[in-house]
Amino acid sequence: MENYCDLKGKVAVVTGASGGLGADAARAYAKQGADVALLARRKERLEALAEEIRSTGRRALAVQCDVANEESVEKAIEEVIGYFGKIDILLNNAGVAIRGGVCDLCVEEWDMGMDVNVKGIFLVSKHVIPHMIENKYGKIVNTSSINSIAGDKDDMFIRHVYNASKAAVRGLTMGMACSYGKYGITVNAVGPGLFESEMTADTLFKSDEFLKAYSRIVPLNRPARKGELNGAILFLSSDASSYITGQTIFVDGGFSIV
Template identity: 40%
Template sequence: MSVFQLFDLTGKVALVTGGGRGLGKQIAEALAEAGCHMAICSRKLENCQETADQLGEKGVKTLALACDVTSKDDVKAVVNKVLSQFGRIDILVNNSGATWGATVEDMPAEAWDKVMNVNVKGTFLMSQEVGKSMIQKGSGKIINIASVAGLKAEPEEVLNAIGYSTSKAAVIHFTKDLARKWAKHQVYVNSIAPGFFPTTMTKAVLDRKGKDIVSHIPLKRIGDENMLKGAALYLASSASDFVTGQTLVVDGGASL
């Protein structure tokens, strides 16, 4: 097998949550360019449809769906629709996420619940439902989008969102535990921990403290629209067929 074949996803089917914009959209673009048919879901159907239309121009089949990943009924309905249209799900990218900036002493309990529900419960529910079909066919790749915030405790002037950081640390351990449980089914589970990238979620903090944040990154820059694509393609493809339960950190060295 050539090195190019290792990264070829022709004929595969991927489901990307939160794929209508930001990092999820970038990942969806990478997988589509490698030949993967794409199903994209998020709470905002219009974003997903716009991205799906763009990806369809690459010659792959696409499907846009609305989904609240914290709802078991929504998750089940979305997975059933993808399986009905494509017949299989080879790759799942759990990218949907939420955050809430506040000091620990001021963070509302409802905000904590929202962040944990989307980032942790949503990852669990989608993995559980998609995993059933992967176990049945004896193969699959699950990629959970964690964060460098789940690996280190940032000073409050950089990031003051303890619910987000805690949820992403949970995602990292969930990845390890699920990889251990499902290795016998040839279902691979890995995660990516991005550092600072320009997204809707990070815009406010980057606008306020971007220069200070960059000064603490060894490579002296934040991520751009291409820097996550290679990591996602690697974990989604046969190139990573001896890798499971791992977290690939893409942060410019910020966690060193």
């Protein structure tokens, strides 16, 4: 059977790769044959993941990077190009989820949420896209969220800057797709529902009441399992999605349809 998500010969850059969904995606890229550049602030965790990926026979590079800082991003992408010579795939996955509503958040918290979740995608894309244009090929996948189209009524889970920033990711995805399609670059997004990660392990997944309520609402009757986002990411990162751009695929167990 033909492997439509074959990524042999491709180089993928993953931001926010030090844990959770980003680390899972990096492993999935490597399993499909891609070499992987791992970007995050926590270099020691990246090195451990890079060693794990190298043990599978793929090349991996760990690069410390603060996606909200342009100088850091520029240096990181230069290092990736210097090592691999090209970038075929960019997964803009770095993100933060800051709890609180507009009446509770301080300006610094609001700025942090927007800087990492939106400005980070802008900066990394800004420094990657010129290389993709030069090669007339690129697959960009941005991580949005089900919270880009849905809020939370429970005060414990209100995250207004997360709502705003992840909705902005969807808009940015559409704009980029329109501008760069003529260069052979597709830009899409994934919108995860409830996955266990560093963002959710100590909050959402520690509330049995919330998990029961969530499972009653979601058509598949459960939160996501580890690895269930990878299929959509691989699809949008491969030539299997060659005629798809500007879209957001919600990987949410059907939450967005109820």
